[in-house]
Amino acid sequence: MKVGNRRAWVVGSILVAAFVFAFFSPIASMVQTWWSIPDYSHGFFVLPVAIYLGWSRRDRMPTRGRSAPVIGLIIVAVAVGASLFGTLSHVRPLAQYPMVLAAA
Numbered sequence: 001m002k003v004g005n006r007r008a009w010v011v012g013s014i015l016v017a018a019f020v021f022a023f024f025s026p027i028a029s030m031v032q033t034w035w036s037i038p039d040y041s042h043g044f045f046v047l048p049v050a051i052y053l054g055w056s057r058r059d060r061m062p063t064r065g066r067s068a069p070v071i072g073l074i075i076v077a078v079a080v081g082a083s084l085f086g087t088l089s090h091v092r093p094l095a096q097y098p099m100v101l102a103a104a
Contacts, residue, residue, distance in 0.1 A: 026095040
């Protein structure tokens with residue numbers, strides 16, 4: 001494995017671990033809902049299908065462009081803050097919806 005590929009895997013793994021750590025409570029709540037309410041059991045298929053679609057269409061994604069890491073960090077911080085507020089105030093949608101913003 002090349003050094004660049006190894007670095008990408010390490011950074012990706014760290015980002016996924018940080019995402020799961022930051023949104024553990026809302027993720028656990030969603031999984032519990034998917035498991036216990038039959039109408040929401042399709043939720044288990046959403047992530048694998050989204051990953052497949054993203055991977056199969058990766059050649060259509062722009063490869064170059066201006067990146068703004070500060071703006072990205074601000075967006076992720078706002079999403080984590082909103083999720084934390086939703087978790088502490090027991091407002092489930094406010095705890096779960098910011099995950100989409102942070103993932104984007």
